[in-house]
Amino acid sequence: MSKRTVARTFDWPGTVLSAAPILVCLVFVWIIGSVLAHGLDQISWSFLTEAPTRSGRAGGIGPILVATALILAVCITVALPIAVATAILLAEFVSSKHRGARAVRLSLDVLAGVPSIVFGIFGNAFFCSFLKLGFSILSGGLTLACMVLPVLIRTSEESFRSVPLSYRLGAFALGFSKTRTIFKLLLPLALPGVLVGTLLGIGRALAETAALIFTSGYVDRMPSSLLDSGRALSIHIFDLSMNITGADAAAYRSAVVLLALLLVINGIVICASNLWKRLAGLTAAV
C-alpha cells in the first residue's frame, strides 16, 4: 500500500481515540469556566481577609483560609515523615516478597480506597473522643493525615524503587554504608517523586469535606489555636450551597479561591522540586 492511500483512508480508530481526550478537555474547561463565570467577578482582597457575616452570605473567607491552611499544615507535617520513613523501610530494608511488607502494601491499597466518610467517623471516634482532642483543627489534620498516608507512602515507595539498583551498588562500592547511601544518594534522587506524592495528598486533603465535618467541625470564626475548631474551605462551600439560602454567589467565589489555591500549591511544589533538583545537582529526571 502506498503512502498516499494510507493518508486518504479515513482513520476510524484514530478519530474515536482522539475524541476521548477532547471530550475530557471540554468537561474540564466547562467546569472551570462555569465556576469562574459565576465567581470571579466579586473576588477582592477584602473577600480573602474578612470574616464571613450573615452565615457566609456576605463578608469574606479569612478565618476559613486560616483554618484550611492550619489543617493542611498539621496533615502534611504528620503524614510526610511517617510516609517517607515507611517508604524507605518498604523499598530499602524489606524484600519485596516479604510477607509482612506484602500485608502492609495490601492494607495501604485497601485504605486508599476507603471512603472518606469512614475516615471521618474513625477520626471522630479516635482523635475527638478517645484522645479527647475534641472538634479541633488538630483532630481534622490528623484524620486527613491518616487519609493521605496510603497514597503518600505508595508514591514515595515507588520513587525509591525507581532509583536503579546500579546506583546503590555504585555507592556501596565507593564505601557508602547503607544508611549513608539512603540519605546521601537515594533520598535526594527520590525527593522529587515524594513531592509529587505530597501534591496528590494535598489535593485530596484540600478537597476533603466528609472527613472534616466530624473532626474539625464547622465553626466559621478565626481559630485561636490548633485545639480550636475551624471550618475548612471545602466544608464552607458545601455549607453555603446546601444549607444557606441566597449564598450561591459566595459559594462560587469560595470555589474559585479553592481552585486558585490548588493551582498555587501545585506551582509552589513544582518550583520547590525544580529548585531541589538544582540545589542537589540532580541533572536527570529520575
Place this chain on the structure above:
Amino acid sequence: MRQQLMEAPGRPHCGRLTAFNGREILAANGRAEAVAESLWRISDLSVRYGAKAALSSVSIDLPRKAVTSIIGPSGCGKSTFLYCLNRLSASIDGCRVNGRILMASTDLTAPGVDDVALRKRVGFVFQKPNPFPLSIRRNLELPLKEHGMRDRASIDDAIESGLRAVGLWAEVKDRLNSSAQQLSGGQQQRLCIARALVLQPDALLMDEPCSALDPMATAVIEELIHSFCEKNLTIVIVTHNLRQAKRLGNYAAFFWCRAGAGYLVEAGPAQRVFDAPHNELTKLYVAGGVS
C-alpha cells in the same frame, strides 16, 4: 576441535559444553600456581544465592601490583567472585559466602569486617557505566566528602587529578557542572574509574569494564589499565574478550561451570595459561575463543 567449539550456538553456554567429542570433560577443581606476593589469598570459597550455588570451592592467590584477568563463559561466577573481593556480596540479597578470603592479613569472611574501609581500599568498576545522575563534579565530590575530605581546595585538586588519571580532564574541565549522563559511554566509564581512583585505592576490581563500549573507547580503557599497573595498582579484571585478557593480564584465571556452579579450572601467568594450558578444557576454550 575448534570446529566443535564454533558449532556451539553463540557464546559457550554452561552445561552445554561439558561434553566435547562425545566425552565428558570434568576438570578437577584447579589449585592455582603460587604467586610471588599476593594481595588476596582465597581458599575454598563457595557462594550461594539462596538455594542456587554460584561458585564452588575456589582457591586462588591474586598477585599484588599486577593485572589478573578472569576469563570463562557467562554464568560461571566470575562477577560473583569479584563481588567477594570487596564484600559487595554482603550487600546483595540472599548471597551467602563460605570459605576464607584473606586480604593482606585481614580475613574478609570473619564477622565485623569494616566494609567502608575495605571498599575505600578496593575500588570497583561495573560492567555498565553507572555515574550518578548528578554533575560530573558531584560524582567525584560525593565519595571524597563521604570519606571525610572537607577542604574545598583539596577536593578540587583530587577531582582534577582523578580526571587527569583517566584522561578526561581536557575533555570535561569546562563543563564540570554539567550532567555526567550527557557524556558518551566511554567517557562515563572513565568517569566511573576516576570516581574509584579519587579515593586512592590499592586495588581496582573491574567487571567487564569494556563490554558496553566501542573498540576505540575499549582501547582507551586498556591503555589506562596499563598505566595503573605502572602505578603499582593491583587490578583484577573480568573479561569475555580473550585477546584483551592476553593483552592486559600478567596473570590469568580460567573459570568454568559444573551443574550451574562456577569453579576455577586453572590459573597462572597469563602467557603460560594462554600458550601452554595445563588443562584440556582451558586449551579448548582458549583455542576456540582466540580464533
